[in-house]
Amino acid sequence: SGMYAMLAGMIETGSHRTRTALLTASSFTSMLLLGIGVALIGAAAPAIGLSAREIGLLQALQNGGFTVSVVVFGYLADVRSHSRLLIVGCVAMGLGLGLFYAHPGFLLNALIMIMIGIGIGVFEAVTDAMLFRLYPLRRSLAISLNHLFVTLGSLAITVYILFLHLDWRTSTLQTAGLTVLPMLVYLWYSRRPTAGGADASEIPNRSTASASRTIGRRLGVLVSEPRILNQFVCMVCAYGMQVSAIGLVPVFLIENRGFSVFAGTMGLVVLVSGIAVGRMFIGYVTREAHILRNTTLHFVGAALCLSVVYFVPLGTVVYAVLFCAGLMMSGLLPLIITFAGLTYPEFAGLAMGAVKTGIPVGGIVIPLLMSALSGGDAVWPAFLVPTFAGLTGIVLLLAQRHRTTAAA
DSSP states (O other), rough: HHHHHHHHHHHHHHHHHHHHEEEEEEEHHHHHHHHHHHHHHHHHHHHOOHHHHHHHHHHHHHHHHHHHHHHHHHHHHHSOHHHHHHHHHHHHHHHHHHHHTTSSOOHHHHHHHHHHHHHHHHHHHHHHHHHHHHTTTTTHHHHHHHHHHHHHHHHHHHIIIISSSOOOOHHHHHHHHHHHHHHHHHHHHOOSSSSTTTTTTOOOOOHHHHOSSSSHHHOOOTTTTTHHHHHHHHHHHHHHHHHHHHHHHHHHHHHOOOHHHHHHHHHHHHHHHHHHHHHHHHHHOOOOOGGGHHHHHHHHHHHHHHHHHHHHHOOGGGGHHHHHHEEEEEEEEHHHHHHHHSSSSOOOOOOOHHHHHHHHHHHHHHHHHHHHOOSSOOHHHHHHHHHHHHHHHHHHHHHHHHHHHHOO
């Protein structure tokens, strides 16, 4: 009791640095849970015995919950306490992971998957908005590191379930229990949203609230802006390139390059490792004034590397190119998200949330387009899709840079 009182007193009267560290650690933990939630279906499907049709439906429902949640909570992140909003995400994610296939009925688990999608959307929308205010001088670094933990979460649940052959049900229950850790921090700060131990990031943006009080008005402003459409399409292209590469690389190496199953799987590990390493460092080397230029360069590098992987037989050298492809793709999502927030600072949460709706769209459109073009004897047209997506992103960003320069 004495130790608890001392700790409580330290947090109550502690420095801004202590509060920032606690909220940042909780944000990273939330994004780790997000990564686990995203990868859960693919990792647990073989053990559960889900069919391809059931997997597709569950993923679609999860994306539906995510899309609605990321827009609504992105708006709320501009005018409400971040901690209180993130408690909702912790509850949704904890219940969803704890109840997922606790009972075998598909319809019940479909509803649970929507709940997980809502939790994912809350974490995605609110943690970036919170870090955007906590780190006004290093926003791209904070958001890049935040999204690194998504990759780590996806890797963790995959290794835990598939490679170690552990009971998937036990792993999801343990993950559900992990949601308690960030929720305790959010609960502590939600008690004082405007004073006392609260952080500045917990205070709603009053000027924003008075300027535009409804989500409809703000969305109207965003829809009328060509810049937000550009950023949305760039997000579709960026995430589509990433998710299609992650899904295709092992099979491509095995079937088209003659690699063994182990060697093909190692290609995926190398690619994802490149993404993880890139997200550790991209924020350190990118300044806000150079985000547009650096995002364009990342699109160039990703398109070039993936084209080399798919069209140039390199043998084992392909591992080096895959790592470089991962490095190039690693910066696209966090940089596009940061740029959206910087473009619309008066309602950064909603702007970032609107752009993030391109994540589920890209995860559906690009793989479906590749699948449609891979029919018949000639499969090479499908491999042009990631290159075309990269070129689309390059053109849109160059056009936006030209308009920005002309306006200045």
